[in-house]
Amino acid sequence: MNLSIYLGMLRRAEQTLAESFRQVSDGHGSEPDVHFLCQTLARQCDHHEELLQPIVERYGEDTSDNEPERLHAEGLSETRSGPVGLLRDLQDLYLLASLVDVTWTMVRQAAFALRDRELLSVVGECDAETATQLKWLQTRMKQAAPQALVAAR
Template sequence: MIVFLAHYLGLLHRSERELAAAFRDVAAGHGAEPDVVRACERLAGQCDDHMRRLVPFVGRYSEEAPDEPERLHSTLFSGTRAGGLGLLRDLHDLYLMAAECDLSWTMIGQAAQGVRDESLVEVVGRCEGETATQLLWLRTRMKQAAPQALVVATG
């Protein structure tokens, strides 16, 4: 079981790093959307904090370093896109990356309960909640951007 925990710790550690970088890319690429810039910079900081909070557990349980997060990031992001549709697609990609983190937090939380590691359970509770908030913000902002991006006005 500890071997699988090490796998998910590695997966999550890298996923959080890649998500932070992607949030920063989107903030930099959509400067005309001040709310997106501010939110993405704040959410990138949360991802950085999540990585810091994982460090003691990586030391305790080890960490396997799967390359899935880098592959996901490189598949989704080859640079930010321009315009309203570009913003919508970039937010969509961020959502998929955040969902990867969310699932990993859930798996690690289950393992933490299994090994009775209360400090890891506490970290998972905090970070999983913040990741859920990231997903909520992304979904809400996509809903806001979708009508303008997807409906072409005819005149």
């Protein structure tokens, strides 16, 4: 069974996303909504990882795949400055959250095949929160884009 590959990838992706939310929160502290919401979203990712623990204990975890770290992009090790920097940092978060989202989808399909109610419950909660994270990121990027791309110089 290859579910362990996706569980390992998912845990690392959630960890990376949490770290990245915290990085953007710290780097864009002058934007109160970004600062506080990114902290909240990072805690959600931490909680997702906690919820995965019993599932990982049951099915195992293959940690040989480095996808989340590779897709995390070196650029999120520090935040960019200014309006365009905020927009690009939010876009990086969106890409990583998209990886998390599609990975939850793959794990959900495995949970259906296994008829694993506990896993389906975990996926349901975490996938819904990840979808909300994506919606917020998209909304915040739409809000930031006019100033960053037209007004700022």
